[in-house]
Amino acid sequence: MAVSRLASWAVTAPVAAFPAVGADAADRVCDLATDPSLTLARSPRHASVLLVAGQLRDADASALCRLHDQLPHPRATLVWGGGSPVPGSASVALEDDPRPALCDLARGLFRGERDSEPDLLANEPPNPWRGLGDFGQGGQGMMGGTPYGRMMPMPPQADLRDGLMLDAYTATVGPFLPTLPPGLVLEVTWQGDIIQSARLVRVPFEPPRDAAAPFHRALSEPGSISVLERIRAANHLRCLAHVLELLELHRLARRCRRTAVQAITGETIDVARLMRAVRRSGALAAAPPGLGRLPEEVAAEIGGVARRAGGKPVDVRARQREYADLGFEPITHAGGDVRARLLQWMEEAEQAVKLAEHARLRERVRFAHAVESPWGPLPATGHYEPSETGFDFTDLLVGCEWLEAMLVVASFDVAALARMTPRSPDPGLGEP
Amino acid sequence: MTAAFTLVGLLLLLALGVWSAAVCDRVALVGAGRGVIAHPLRQAVLLLAQQQNETERPDWLNWKLAPPLYLALAAAGLSVVPLAPGAVLADVDAGIVLWGAVEALTVVVVFLHGWSANSQLALIAAYRYVAIGLPVMLVSMFVLIAAALPAESLAISAIVESQRAGWNILGQPLGFVLFLLLGLSLSFRGPFNYADSSDVAGGTATEISGAHRLTWEIARLAILVAFAAMAAAVFLGGYLGPLLPGPLWVFLKTLAVLALMVAATHAFVRLPPARMLTLLWVAGLPLAFVHLAIVGLEVLG
Numbered sequence: 001m002a003v004s005r006l007a008s009w010a011v012t013a014p015v016a017a018f019p020a021v022g023a024d025a026a027d028r029v030c031d032l033a034t035d036p037s038l039t040l041a042r043s044p045r046h047a048s049v050l051l052v053a054g055q056l057r058d059a060d061a062s063a064l065c066r067l068h069d070q071l072p073h074p075r076a077t078l079v080w081g082g083g084s085p086v087p088g089s090a091s092v093a094l095e096d097d098p099r100p101a102l103c104d105l106a107r108g109l110f111r112g113e114r115d116s117e118p119d120l121l122a123n124e125p126p127n128p129w130r131g132l133g134d135f136g137q138g139g140q141g142m143m144g145g146t147p148y149g150r151m152m153p154m155p156p157q158a159d160l161r162d163g164l165m166l167d168a169y170t171a172t173v174g175p176f177l178p179t180l181p182p183g184l185v186l187e188v189t190w191q192g193d194i195i196q197s198a199r200l201v202r203v204p205f206e207p208p209r210d211a212a213a214p215f216h217r218a219l220s221e222p223g224s225i226s227v228l229e230r231i232r233a234a235n236h237l238r239c240l241a242h243v244l245e246l247l248e249l250h251r252l253a254r255r256c257r258r259t260a261v262q263a264i265t266g267e268t269i270d271v272a273r274l275m276r277a278v279r280r281s282g283a284l285a286a287a288p289p290g291l292g293r294l295p296e297e298v299a300a301e302i303g304g305v306a307r308r309a310g311g312k313p314v315d316v317r318a319r320q321r322e323y324a325d326l327g328f329e330p331i332t333h334a335g336g337d338v339r340a341r342l343l344q345w346m347e348e349a350e351q352a353v354k355l356a357e358h359a360r361l362r363e364r365v366r367f368a369h370a371v372e373s374p375w376g377p378l379p380a381t382g383h384y385e386p387s388e389t390g391f392d393f394t395d396l397l398v399g400c401e402w403l404e405a406m407l408v409v410a411s412f413d414v415a416a417l418a419r420m421t422p423r424s425p426d427p428g429l430g431e432p
Numbered sequence: 433m434t435a436a437f438t439l440v441g442l443l444l445l446l447a448l449g450v451w452s453a454a455v456c457d458r459v460a461l462v463g464a465g466r467g468v469i470a471h472p473l474r475q476a477v478l479l480l481a482q483q484q485n486e487t488e489r490p491d492w493l494n495w496k497l498a499p500p501l502y503l504a505l506a507a508a509g510l511s512v513v514p515l516a517p518g519a520v521l522a523d524v525d526a527g528i529v530l531w532g533a534v535e536a537l538t539v540v541v542v543f544l545h546g547w548s549a550n551s552q553l554a555l556i557a558a559y560r561y562v563a564i565g566l567p568v569m570l571v572s573m574f575v576l577i578a579a580a581l582p583a584e585s586l587a588i589s590a591i592v593e594s595q596r597a598g599w600n601i602l603g604q605p606l607g608f609v610l611f612l613l614l615g616l617s618l619s620f621r622g623p624f625n626y627a628d629s630s631d632v633a634g635g636t637a638t639e640i641s642g643a644h645r646l647t648w649e650i651a652r653l654a655i656l657v658a659f660a661a662m663a664a665a666v667f668l669g670g671y672l673g674p675l676l677p678g679p680l681w682v683f684l685k686t687l688a689v690l691a692l693m694v695a696a697t698h699a700f701v702r703l704p705p706a707r708m709l710t711l712l713w714v715a716g717l718p719l720a721f722v723h724l725a726i727v728g729l730e731v732l733g
Contacts (some may be wrong), residue, residue, distance in 0.1 A: 007481040012467065013474035036462040043634040045485050045641040048478075072483040072641035110481055171552050179631050193556045193705070246631045248622055248702035251461055282701040402556055403631045403704045 007110040014039045015106040018047035018071065020064055021182035022082055024208045025054025025094065026414075030238045034258045038099060042178055044070040049105050054094065055082035057183070059202060060175050065120040067176055074109040074116035078102055088117065168196060175202060179246060179406050181414050186394065193402050198394040200421055204414045206384055207375050211235065215373040216382075222366040225322060225359035226266075229352040233271065234260040235374035235413070236305075236349035243342060243410045244278070246403065247286050252278055263353065271350045278346060287338040291400075292408035294336045298391040302416050304376020309344040310336035316372035326358050338411040375415035384418035393420035438519045441679050442510055449657030449686055450650060456694040476646055484642035491548035498545035499647035505541065506654035509534040513661040514589045516671050516678035527588035528576050531662060535572060538618050538655065539565040542627050545648070546636035557635030560705045561627040565617055567712035568624070572614035574720035575607045578727040579666045588662075592670035601667040603730075606723050608667045610716070615659040615693050619652050622697030626705060628652075660689035 018041045019029045029051075033040050041047035044067050056064060068077065068086055077086040078101055081094025090105055092098050108114030174185035185202035188195055211231055214223055241256035255274055262269045278284075294302070299310040307314050308330060315330040317323040331347045333340040370377045379385065393412065397405040409417070454472035467474075512527035514520035524530055539562055546558025580586050582603070583594035591600075601608045616624035628635040637648055664670060664685035671678030703711065 006477045010474040010477035013471065013478055036465055042630055043638040045639055046634060046645070048482070072485050110478060169552065177633060179633065193560055248625050248629055249698070251698040254461065281699065286701050286703050286707070288704070288707060401704055401706060406631045
């Protein structure tokens with residue numbers, strides 16, 4: 001009783017929500033993280049509300065059910081656009097602000113006005129437990145059988161880096177792991193913390209349509225350079241914020257996200273100062289030289305930030321008179337690795353804000369044949385197809401420690417990742 | 433009677449320190465808004481009202497024992513810090529050694545917490561915490577021995593008394609900076625957060641909720657307070673200071689170190705484990721050894 005009374009008093013604390021991000025919702029969820037009345041939890045165990053944002057794929061439904069059941073009681077689900085297999089969940093439209101509904105749900109739960117949602121799945125292991133002892137020991141076979149969750153403790157190959165011979169362990173990560181782009185599912189085999197192999201199971205969701213729409217329109221009608229460049233700056237800042245989160249620079253990540261929101265709303269922002277703070281933090285030193293280096297022919301086909309970070313000044317904007325009048329010149333960096341891509345994002349964000357300020361709302365541009373979006377040249381079909389090179393970005397993860405692997409993935413935008421995939425990662429599973 | 437007062441004083445220091453550190457963390461992250469003072473208490477109440485999660489076949493004993501053991505280690509570390517002349521709970525001749533044991537056992541407890549959850553990301557976090565924790569511990573031992581040399585004693589009280597002529601931070605600024613690394617590592621914060629970080633979805637804490645998580649988070653802050661009090665005693669003269677009573681000086685100096693630690697948490701990047709290991713073994717340890725050699729020569733001279 002005393003705890004429930006105290007809980008009623010405590011519900012004004014920030015709501016802890018775990019976001020399960022679907023199509024077209026990544027930017028919106030990123031912007032939510034700037035609100036101090038909300039905490040986006042890193043683990044479902046740390047949340048009271050499951051926020052299902054955007055449209056999910058059918059293939060993600062079972063993962064969502066497992067995710068739901070990991071939230072501790074009392075728990076609730078808020079569907080923000082799209083649908084959800086959780087019965088009795090509250091919902092708001094994707095265009096609406098979900099924060100009032102999130103607060104109401106959390107308060108209702110802790111004040112006892114709303115029942116906690118029951119499990120969606122039976123609480124039993126997905127595979128039978130074959131070990132005899134409590135910890136998997138015993139059983140049949142040379143190594144005590146194959147109890148659930150354990151491999152034969154003989155590594156298939158020597159550790160790729162430090163020579164240690166540890167048990168290999170295979171697990172599937174995604175599609176809701178916050179460190180990965182929304183929708184991306186990988187099957188990873190580790191030895192210790194070193195990745196032995198990685199396989200793409202499901203591709204990430206494509207860039208949000210509302211952010212890409214002005215760039216599509218600029219092919220058919222003149223669009224405001226200021227608006228386009230502010231969207232570009234916001235995208236780069238959000239990407240950078242994700243990398244900074246991985247590097248435990250939460251305060252700087254928050255500043256990046258706040259600045260991204262301000263860029264979209266057209267406020268005056270000082271990106272140069274923010275970038276100086278990022279440099280001072282040592283963020284660039286975190287990526288070892290050569291980490292995640294992209295082969296030149298792959299970068300050439302991916303285009304955009306990945307290509308310019310490989311030293312090639314290729315940018316559709318350079319061919320546009322309107323941009324030339326503003327003094328635009330493509331920024332490039334040598335290396336083609338994680339560090340170069342981070343630098344590229346930082347400097348292009350700064351450049352985009354300057355261009356937006358110089359152009360104001362008067363300067364408009366219409367692209368002739370192709371448009372340079374924040375995710376590189378927009379595809380004519382509207383969807384990002386795997387590149388002709390057949391390059392698989394998971395090859396870059398082999399031999400990396402977990403954090404390094406996450407840095408490699410985070411240093412690409414979702415469009416680049418979608419292009420660096422095998423033709424058919426897991427047939428039928430990637431369809432939205 | 434003195435022991436009872438010391439116990440009450442240390443408990444007060446622990447409670448106020450934990451609360452101050454939680455408030456400082458919140459301010460550093462989102463700024464000083466309305467309700468920031470009560471924020472830690474509200475969070476604690478909500479965690480108490482939450483269910484404690486289970487995983488599939490965890491090592492229950494170690495998983496549940498790790499948070500209280502971590503808290504107990506913080507208390508043990510704090511027990512050797514004197515609040516005033518003669519006011520120390522565990523006035524052992526080898527206080528530095530006891531503190532060293534706290535450091536070593538912290539590594540064990542954090543590893544057990546990650547390992548026993550039977551969860552992949554928690555296990556990765558546990559392994560790499562051990563890898564980083566070991567060299568940091570060695571650095572801190574060199575630094576503490578250097579701080580003990582002028583006192584010619586391993587007792588913390590003697591080290592505080594040896595600073596009447598001048599605080600150790602003035603004579604050994606490098607030692608103080610190196611010692612701060614230990615505080616970040618013991619409580620796995622910012623540049624040394626290899627145990628409970630974002631890239632592993634909360635690491636050793638990724639599977640915990642409710643009272644289990646509350647105890648773990650309090651223990652993390654408690655070990656930070658114990659470290660700050662130890663740094664205040666060894667480098668900032670502990671209870672020594674004009675006008676104010678000794679315990680108040682300890683509290684103020686502990687708060688100052690806490691604020692410094694919170695600032696460092698948000699200011700510097702966390703390197704990938706391999707880069708940090710290289711940095712610690714190639715630069716940190718030799719630097720600590722050279723520091724010890726210089727202090728030793730000064731004392732001999």
